[in-house]
Amino acid sequence: MISLDDPRWPELDHRGWSKRKGAQDALFVPDELRYIAAHPATSGERFNDLWPYLCSEGTAWPAAYASVPYLVAIARGLPAAERDDYLYVVGLVAICSGELGEVPDDLPDDIAGAYRNALPEALTLLAETLTTAEHDQTATRYLLAAMAALKGHPEYAEILNDLDVYAECQSCGEHMLELPE
Secondary structure, eight states: OOOOOOOTGGGOOOEEEEETTOTTOOOOOHHHHHHHHSSSGGGGHHHHHHHHHHOOOOOOHHHHHHHHHHHHHHHHHHHGGGGHHHHHHHHHHHHHHHSSSOOTTTHHHHHHHHHHHHHHHHHHHHHHHHSSSOOOHHHHHHHHHHHHHHTTOOOHHHHHHHHHHHHHHHHTOOOOOOOOO
């Protein structure tokens, strides 16, 4: 994985950050990753602020691919019950990428390689997390979506990820699956 001090980070776009320029409220990804890695047990809120800048609304930005090895390393250091969000975001990057291991054409080879190399460990950690930690219905659904993406089934992963949308009857609009609020 690239160092958090690598001078290429400013060139890796993310939501609110393009062509080495960030919006006034844009986060600088390596600074956030550095902080979260140093304080993994108490950085949940900070991570929740960061991840939508990496991958959201069907888009995984270049900084997401460089971040995935760090997210996997952070998840590795946490107990199974505390790593859900990190692994879900890794899966979300995979969902937004389409085919497993697919990356943008202009992503540097070392970043693409580190991303691809982190996916098998993410899958292993995810399997352990699903089988050893308690999850409510929604968390289970999201983790299963991440699992499907990391197994190379992005279309199935999208359905699981958006099940609250798909669980509506096409004819009458009635919800067919009662999801907790």
